[in-house]
Amino acid sequence: MPFSSADLAAIGLTLRLAGTTMLLLLVLCTPLAWWLAHTPSRWRGPVSALVALPLVLPPTVIGFYLLVTMGPHGPLGQFTQWLGLGTLPFTFWGLVLGSLIYSLPFAVQPLQHAFEAIGHRPLEAAATLGAGPMDRFFTVALPLARPGFITAAILSFAHTVGEFGVVLMLGGNIPGVTRVVSVQIYDHVEALEYTQAHWLAGGMVLFSFVVLLGLNLTRRKATSMVQ
Amino acid sequence: MFYRRAFLHLTLIGLGFATAHAAHADQVSVAVAANFTAPMQKIAAAFEADTGHKAELASGATGKFYAQITNGAPFQILLAADDTTPAKLEREGKAVPQKRFTYAVGTLVLWSAQPSYVDGNGDVLKKGDFKHLAIANPKLAPYGAAAVQVMDKLGVSTALQPRLVQGENIAQTFQFVSTGNAQLGFVALSQVMTNGKISSGSAWQVPANLHDPIRQDAALLNPGKDSAAAAALLAYLRGDKARAIIQSYGYSF
Numbered sequence: 001m002p003f004s005s006a007d008l009a010a011i012g013l014t015l016r017l018a019g020t021t022m023l024l025l026l027v028l029c030t031p032l033a034w035w036l037a038h039t040p041s042r043w044r045g046p047v048s049a050l051v052a053l054p055l056v057l058p059p060t061v062i063g064f065y066l067l068v069t070m071g072p073h074g075p076l077g078q079f080t081q082w083l084g085l086g087t088l089p090f091t092f093w094g095l096v097l098g099s100l101i102y103s104l105p106f107a108v109q110p111l112q113h114a115f116e117a118i119g120h121r122p123l124e125a126a127a128t129l130g131a132g133p134m135d136r137f138f139t140v141a142l143p144l145a146r147p148g149f150i151t152a153a154i155l156s157f158a159h160t161v162g163e164f165g166v167v168l169m170l171g172g173n174i175p176g177v178t179r180v181v182s183v184q185i186y187d188h189v190e191a192l193e194y195t196q197a198h199w200l201a202g203g204m205v206l207f208s209f210v211v212l213l214g215l216n217l218t219r220r221k222a223t224s225m226v227q
Numbered sequence: 228m229f230y231r232r233a234f235l236h237l238t239l240i241g242l243g244f245a246t247a248h249a250a251h252a253d254q255v256s257v258a259v260a261a262n263f264t265a266p267m268q269k270i271a272a273a274f275e276a277d278t279g280h281k282a283e284l285a286s287g288a289t290g291k292f293y294a295q296i297t298n299g300a301p302f303q304i305l306l307a308a309d310d311t312t313p314a315k316l317e318r319e320g321k322a323v324p325q326k327r328f329t330y331a332v333g334t335l336v337l338w339s340a341q342p343s344y345v346d347g348n349g350d351v352l353k354k355g356d357f358k359h360l361a362i363a364n365p366k367l368a369p370y371g372a373a374a375v376q377v378m379d380k381l382g383v384s385t386a387l388q389p390r391l392v393q394g395e396n397i398a399q400t401f402q403f404v405s406t407g408n409a410q411l412g413f414v415a416l417s418q419v420m421t422n423g424k425i426s427s428g429s430a431w432q433v434p435a436n437l438h439d440p441i442r443q444d445a446a447l448l449n450p451g452k453d454s455a456a457a458a459a460l461l462a463y464l465r466g467d468k469a470r471a472i473i474q475s476y477g478y479s480f
Binding site for chain 2: 067068070071072087089090168169172173174189190191192
C-alpha cells in the first residue's frame, strides 16, 4: 500500500472539500454569471474585475486576509461569533469559504461565456411563445448552457483540489479536518519522506491530466453537438 | 551580420554578469530558521556596518532549507533551528566539516495575544477552556517537538490533542496566535521579546527541564567554503556584539 492512512485521510478530505466547493459554486455562480452576461449596468466592469481577482492574487494574499477577517477581531469573525458559529479558521467550513473565493472565477467565467453564447434569440423566441422569465431560464437557457456547467464544475473542482496557499494560511494542518493533499505533500517533502511525496504528487499530476483530457473531450463533443 | 550582432550582445550581457558578480563578491547568503529571523536582521545590519560585507537573509523552516540545500540551493550558511540538520548536512558532505557550532539555545514560551490569559505556571493548559492551541509542526520544527514533550510531561497531551493547530514553522504558528485565531500557542521567546522583555500579551516561559534543549547550530555550507564574507559572518555571530543581540531576544548559550 503506497498510501498511509494519513495520506488517505488527506485524499478523502480533499475530495470532500472540492466537491462541496464545486456544488456551492454552481449554485451561487449561476445567477451571478447570468447577471454578468445580460446586465447593461455600469457595475458590470467592476464586478467582473472582482470575480477575476483570485486569478491574479497570490493564494497567500487571500489566505492572509481571510485569516485576519475571519479571526475573532475581524468583521467576518465577529459576525460568525454573533451567529454562534465561533470562528472559521482551522475548520472545514473555513476552508470551504476560502475555496469559494479561490475558485470563483473558474465557475463564473465558463457559465458567463455559455450564457453569452446562447444570445437573446432563443429566449426571445420562447417569450413570443408565451414562456415566462422563469420558464425561459429553466427550459431554454439552462439546457443550452450545459457545456458551460460541465466546464465550470470540472474546473472549480480541479482547481480546489490543487489549492495550497489558502489552506496553509487558514488550515492549521489538522488531520482529517484541514490537512488536504497539497499540504500533506508539502509535509512529506519537508520531512524528507520523498517516497510518500512522490506517490501523492505523482497522483496529483495524473489526476490533473485526466481532468483536462476529459474536459477537452467533453468540449469537443459539445461543439460537435451544436454543429 | 545578424549573428555577429547577436554574438556581440551576448558577450556584453556576459560581461555585465561577470562585473555584477565581482561587485557582489562580499555578499553572503544565509538561510535562517524562522525563529531567529528578527535577531538575525539586527545582526546582519550590524555586520554590514562593521565589516562592509552584506548578508542576504532567507527565512523559513529548517526542514525546507534542508531539502533545498540537498537539491543544490546556493545558500552559504545555514542557521538551523536544531542541531541535527547541520550535523546531517556535514555527514552528507553538503557542509564544510568542523565548522558547526551552537549559535543560540532557544527558549520555548506559551504565549497568548491577550493580556493575563496565560498564567506564570502554565496552568492554563490543564484548565483547557480554549478552542485552539497552536504549535509548530513537531515533525518539521524543533520548537514544535519541544512543545509536544512539554505537553507529555504535564500529562495533558491526550486532552489537548483535538485542539491543536499546527503551523508550518514557528513564524506561522506565531501568526495563528497573534491574529487571535488560536487563543494561545507554543512559540519561540525571540518572537515575543523585544529589548529583553515580553512586549505584548501574556506568556509562560517554559522551564528548560520540561523538554530537550533547543540547540540551534550554524553550518558553513559548501557554496560558502571560500567566501570571506561567510567566514566573517560566522566569526561575527560568536562575537560580543552579536551575542548581546541574541541574548536580548531571550536565547541562551
